Amino acid sequence: MTRHANAGRVAVTLSYMDGEAALDVRDDGAGFAPTADGHGPNGGLGLRGMRERVEALGGRLAVESAPGRGTTIVVTVPVPRGGPGDPEGVPR
Amino acid sequence: MSRLRILLADDHPVVRDGLRGMLAGEPDFEVVGEAASGVEAVRLTERERPDVVLMDLQMPEMDGATATAEIAARFPETRVLVLTTYDADADILRAVEAGATGYLLKDTPRERLYPAIRAAARGETVLAPTVATRLVSRMRGPAEEALTGREVEVLELVARGSSNADIAATLFISEATVKTHLLHAFAKLGVDDRTAAVVVALERGIIALPRRR
Numbered sequence: 204m205t206r207h208a209n210a211g212r213v214a215v216t217l218s219y220m221d222g223e224a225a226l227d228v229r230d231d232g233a234g235f236a237p238t239a240d241g242h243g244p245n246g247g248l249g250l251r252g253m254r255e256r257v258e259a260l261g262g263r264l265a266v267e268s269a270p271g272r273g274t275t276i277v278v279t280v281p282v283p284r285g286g287p288g289d290p291e292g293v294p295r
Numbered sequence: 296m297s298r299l300r301i302l303l304a305d306d307h308p309v310v311r312d313g314l315r316g317m318l319a320g321e322p323d324f325e326v327v328g329e330a331a332s333g334v335e336a337v338r339l340t341e342r343e344r345p346d347v348v349l350m351d352l353q354m355p356e357m358d359g360a361t362a363t364a365e366i367a368a369r370f371p372e373t374r375v376l377v378l379t380t381y382d383a384d385a386d387i388l389r390a391v392e393a394g395a396t397g398y399l400l401k402d403t404p405r406e407r408l409y410p411a412i413r414a415a416a417r418g419e420t421v422l423a424p425t426v427a428t429r430l431v432s433r434m435r436g437p438a439e440e441a442l443t444g445r446e447v448e449v450l451e452l453v454a455r456g457s458s459n460a461d462i463a464a465t466l467f468i469s470e471a472t473v474k475t476h477l478l479h480a481f482a483k484l485g486v487d488d489r490t491a492a493v494v495v496a497l498e499r500g501i502i503a504l505p506r507r508r
Contacts, residue, residue: 212467214467214468216466216467216468216472218445218468218472218475218476220472220475220476220479221479223475225469225471225472225475227468227469227472229463229467229468229469265469265471267463267469267470267471275463275468275469275470276469277468277469277471277472279471279475
């Protein structure tokens with residue numbers, strides 16, 4: 204990602220937010236117009252396959268980007284309360 | 296019987312005159328001074344060391360709650376009895392937190408005011424019935440759910456006027472995640488927009504006013 208996007212910084216942030224977990228991967232690279240032909244979220248970057256797998260888990264995949272503004276990919280999946288992924292651990 | 300020494304603090308001369316006239320009818324009361332501002336109330340308390348200060352809340356040059364806090368800290372033997380027209384929760388809480396011994400409203404009939412002053416002088420808490428009701432119902436209310444560190448961080452940036460895109464760039468996360476944090480903060484604060492969220496968070500002391508640069 205760093206190489207292709209010409210980014211100087213990449214950060215991966217995992218946030219637990221009341222029943223869901225979000226994985227944000229943000230870079231400060233070249234960015235792109237998500238609707239542009241061949242580089243949209245459904246083509247060219249291998250995102251179609253990722254989206255299908257995330258949606259199979261009941262989650263969402265989104266891409267936020269603009270030319271010159273870096274790119275952020277965010278994957279959100281539900282984490283049932285009290286389930287194995289709940290950071291608070293105990294059932295309520 | 297030694298007389299109760301009373302200081303009147305109210306910026307309206309008519310109110311002070313009325314109180315002075317009312318209290319003059321009670322042989323055990325002595326009005327030792329009148330203050331028209333919070334600053335004057337503190338100064339006269341220092342000089343006269345009254346038993347009770349009847350304190351208005353809305354006054355120029357230091358409001359009543361601030362003056363109450365100063366008197367409670369410096370002259371703990373002096374009791375402050377708030378006498379005001381305001382019965383908003385925030386006013387009541389501020390005054391009680393500042394150390395007021397009692398909180399009465401200006402529509403209190405004199406036959407209730409006199410015993411309240413005597414009780415305050417003994418250090419007993421005296422609250423107008425509506426004020427007591429509000430305090431108790433507030434305590435009975437659902438416990439406020441604490442905000443996460445990240446939610447507080449996001450709200451602090453909102454208070455500085457940052458857009459969601461600015462906040463996302465500052466925290467180096469997605470705008471979608473910023474929005475989710477904000478929605479959770481709104482739900483916990485019982486509000487539905489960012490302005491109200493900032494106001495409530497400031498009122499509850501969850502965030503502080505951004506420093507001017």
